[in-house]
Amino acid sequence: MISEGEAAMDATGWHPPDRELRRYGERVLVPPVLWSIEAHLAACAQCRERLAVVDPQVVRAGWARLDAELDAPVPGPVERLLVRVGVAEHTARLLAATPVLRLSWLAAVVSTLALVALLANLAHPVVFLATAPLLPVGGVALSFGPRVDPTYEITVVAPMHTFRLLLLRCVAVLSATTALSAAASLALPDYGLVALGWFLPALALTLLSLALTPRLGPVLAAASVGLGWIALVTSTLGVGSGGSAVFVPAGQLALALAGALAALVLARIRRAFETPRRFW
Amino acid sequence: MTVTATGPVVRASDLTLRYGRTLALADVAFTLRDGVTGLLGPNGAGKTTLLRIVATALVPDRGQLTVLGADPRTESGRLAVRRRLGYLPQDPGFHPGFSAFEFVDYVAILKELTNRRVRHEEVSRVLTAVGLADQRGKKIRALSGGMRQRVALAAALLGDPDLLILDEPTVGLDPEQRLRFREVVAELGEGRSVLLSTHQTEEVMALCQRVIVLDRGTVRFEGTPVDLAALARGRVWTSGSRAPEALASWRAGTGRYRHVGDPPTGAELLEPTVEDGYLMLVDATADQEAYA
Incomplete structure (x- = not known):
C-alpha cells in the first residue's frame, strides 16, 4: 500500500497513491492525471498488481469490458461510412x-x-x-x-x-x-x-x-x-x-x-x- | 427490480380475442406474481395469443389488462411495459449472418441502449448469464438449437426486465439442452416474474411455483402445481387392462395401465401427479391414442 505521503517518490521513481488508483478504477479521473496514471500503469507491473488489490471488483469489471469489446461486432464498410458522415453509431x-x-x-x-x-x-x-x-x-x-x-x-x-x-x-x-x-x-x-x-x-x-x-x-x-x-x-x-x-x-x-x-x-x-x- | 410488493405483476380480466370467426380467447382472467408461472395447455389452447397480448404484441378485442402497473392499451402504457419486459417468442428469428453478440447487440439498440460501451457490457452480461460467454463470437447459424434459444433468451434479458415472457422455450430441444435451459430459467425466476408457456407437465413440475391451465381459450385452473395434482385425488387408478370409461388411459412404464377419471369400486388408487390433474381439466380424448 502506498499512502498519499509516500506517493511522491520511492526508490524506482513515482507511483500513484491508492486513492488515485481507486479513482482510476472507478473511471472518475480526468486528464491530465488520468493520462499520467494510465501511462504509469502501462509501464509499472507493481502498480498494476496494486490496482488489482486496491479494487478487485473494478479490475474484474475492466476485464469483462475488455472481453466484451474484443467480441463486439466489427462495423462493416457501410456502417463505417455512415458513422463517418455523422450518423450515430447505434443508428x-x-x-x-x-x-x-x-x-x-x-x-x-x-x-x-x-x-x-x-x-x-x-x-x-x-x-x-x-x-x-x-x-x-x-x-x-x-x-x-x-x-x-x-x-x-x-x-x-x-x-x-x-x-x-x-x-x-x-x-x-x-x-x-x-x-x-x-x-x-x-x-x-x-x-x-x-x-x-x-x-x-x-x-x-x-x-x-x-x-x-x-x-x-x-x-x-x-x-x-x-x-x-x-x-x-x-x-x-x-x-x-x-x-x-x-x-x-x-x-x-x-x-x-x-x-x-x-x-x-x-x-x-x-x-x-x-x-x-x-x-x- | 421487484414490483410485487405493491401488487400483481399482471392482472387480466375478461380478455377476449377473435381471429375472424375463431374465438382464440374467451373472458380470460388471471393474476401473475413473482416467481415462475407456467401457462399450460394443449396445442391451440390460446397460450401464444395470451402471451402476445401480455407482451404488447397484440391488442385484445375487449377486456382489462394491467402489466407492471401500466395499461398496454395506451401508447404511454405500452412503452412503459416494453421498457420493463423481456420476451422470448415461440419461434425467435435471427438475421442470417449475425453472431450471437451482434444479434443481442442489435436487440439492445431496439431496447434503447444507445451508448456503445454500456450496451456492449450489457450484451456481455446477458450472454454470460445464459452460459454463452465463450460462444458469443460465433455465427448464429453455426449454433445448435439449444444455443440459439439461449441467444434469444439473452436478448430477452437485456435491461434486467421485471417480467419475462417465454413462449414454449424448450420446444425442439433435446433432453440435455432442455435441462440446461431449465436451469437457466429457474435461476432467472428468483426475484422476478416469469410467465412460461408449455404443453409439457414435467416442465411445470420442474420450474413453476404457480400454474395456469388454458384450454380452448378459457382459463380452467389457476393455482400451485400441488393444487393441480390434487384435483385428481381419488381419480387415478391402475389396472392390468385399458379402461374405456376413463377420461385418459395409458400403459405406464411398469406395463400396467394408468387411468384418470371415475374409478370403479375397489380400484387400486394411485397418488395423482400434475399430469393427472391436467388431464382432468382438458379434453384428453384427442390425445388418448398417443398415450395408449
Missing part, C-alpha cells in the same frame, strides 16, 4: 441491419436495373422509367412485417418506436435503390434529364405505400401502389420523350404533390404504426 447499426439490404437483394436490384436499362435502350426508356420506382416500393415492403423480418416479433415489443425503425429502413432502401437507379440512368445518355424521371415517382410511391401500410400491411400496400402505378403509366403511354404523361413536367409536378400529400398523411398517422396489428 448506423440499425440501418446496416435492414433485412432487405442483403447482397442477394442488392444483386437482384442491380440485375433488374441492368436488364431494364438494356431494354430501354433497345425499345423505349419508359421501360426503365416505369420499373425503377417500383424497386424502393418493393424493398420497403420487404423491410418490415411478420412475414419478411425474422426479428419482427422481438422488434414490435421493443421500446424503440416502430415508426422510427420503419423510417430508418426506408431511408436505407431508398438510398440504395436511388444510387443504383442513378447509375443505371447513365445507360440512357440520349434522354438527358428525362432519364431521371423515375426519381419523383420513386419517392411518391414509397411514401404512398407507407401511408397505406397501417391499414393494409406492408406487402398489400406495396402491391396496391405498384399495380396502381403500372395502370397509371400504361393508361398514359405515348406522351413526351419519356413515353408517358407521368414523365412530362406536369406529370412530375403532380407526382411531387402526391408525394408531399402522402408525407403529410404519414406524419399524421405515425402513431398508428405503434399499435400492434393482427393481420399483417
Whole structure:
C-alpha cells in the first residue's frame, strides 16, 4: 500500500497513491492525471498488481469490458461510412441491419436495373422509367412485417418506436435503390434529364405505400401502389420523350404533390404504426 | 427490480380475442406474481395469443389488462411495459449472418441502449448469464438449437426486465439442452416474474411455483402445481387392462395401465401427479391414442 505521503517518490521513481488508483478504477479521473496514471500503469507491473488489490471488483469489471469489446461486432464498410458522415453509431447499426439490404437483394436490384436499362435502350426508356420506382416500393415492403423480418416479433415489443425503425429502413432502401437507379440512368445518355424521371415517382410511391401500410400491411400496400402505378403509366403511354404523361413536367409536378400529400398523411398517422396489428 | 410488493405483476380480466370467426380467447382472467408461472395447455389452447397480448404484441378485442402497473392499451402504457419486459417468442428469428453478440447487440439498440460501451457490457452480461460467454463470437447459424434459444433468451434479458415472457422455450430441444435451459430459467425466476408457456407437465413440475391451465381459450385452473395434482385425488387408478370409461388411459412404464377419471369400486388408487390433474381439466380424448 502506498499512502498519499509516500506517493511522491520511492526508490524506482513515482507511483500513484491508492486513492488515485481507486479513482482510476472507478473511471472518475480526468486528464491530465488520468493520462499520467494510465501511462504509469502501462509501464509499472507493481502498480498494476496494486490496482488489482486496491479494487478487485473494478479490475474484474475492466476485464469483462475488455472481453466484451474484443467480441463486439466489427462495423462493416457501410456502417463505417455512415458513422463517418455523422450518423450515430447505434443508428448506423440499425440501418446496416435492414433485412432487405442483403447482397442477394442488392444483386437482384442491380440485375433488374441492368436488364431494364438494356431494354430501354433497345425499345423505349419508359421501360426503365416505369420499373425503377417500383424497386424502393418493393424493398420497403420487404423491410418490415411478420412475414419478411425474422426479428419482427422481438422488434414490435421493443421500446424503440416502430415508426422510427420503419423510417430508418426506408431511408436505407431508398438510398440504395436511388444510387443504383442513378447509375443505371447513365445507360440512357440520349434522354438527358428525362432519364431521371423515375426519381419523383420513386419517392411518391414509397411514401404512398407507407401511408397505406397501417391499414393494409406492408406487402398489400406495396402491391396496391405498384399495380396502381403500372395502370397509371400504361393508361398514359405515348406522351413526351419519356413515353408517358407521368414523365412530362406536369406529370412530375403532380407526382411531387402526391408525394408531399402522402408525407403529410404519414406524419399524421405515425402513431398508428405503434399499435400492434393482427393481420399483417 | 421487484414490483410485487405493491401488487400483481399482471392482472387480466375478461380478455377476449377473435381471429375472424375463431374465438382464440374467451373472458380470460388471471393474476401473475413473482416467481415462475407456467401457462399450460394443449396445442391451440390460446397460450401464444395470451402471451402476445401480455407482451404488447397484440391488442385484445375487449377486456382489462394491467402489466407492471401500466395499461398496454395506451401508447404511454405500452412503452412503459416494453421498457420493463423481456420476451422470448415461440419461434425467435435471427438475421442470417449475425453472431450471437451482434444479434443481442442489435436487440439492445431496439431496447434503447444507445451508448456503445454500456450496451456492449450489457450484451456481455446477458450472454454470460445464459452460459454463452465463450460462444458469443460465433455465427448464429453455426449454433445448435439449444444455443440459439439461449441467444434469444439473452436478448430477452437485456435491461434486467421485471417480467419475462417465454413462449414454449424448450420446444425442439433435446433432453440435455432442455435441462440446461431449465436451469437457466429457474435461476432467472428468483426475484422476478416469469410467465412460461408449455404443453409439457414435467416442465411445470420442474420450474413453476404457480400454474395456469388454458384450454380452448378459457382459463380452467389457476393455482400451485400441488393444487393441480390434487384435483385428481381419488381419480387415478391402475389396472392390468385399458379402461374405456376413463377420461385418459395409458400403459405406464411398469406395463400396467394408468387411468384418470371415475374409478370403479375397489380400484387400486394411485397418488395423482400434475399430469393427472391436467388431464382432468382438458379434453384428453384427442390425445388418448398417443398415450395408449
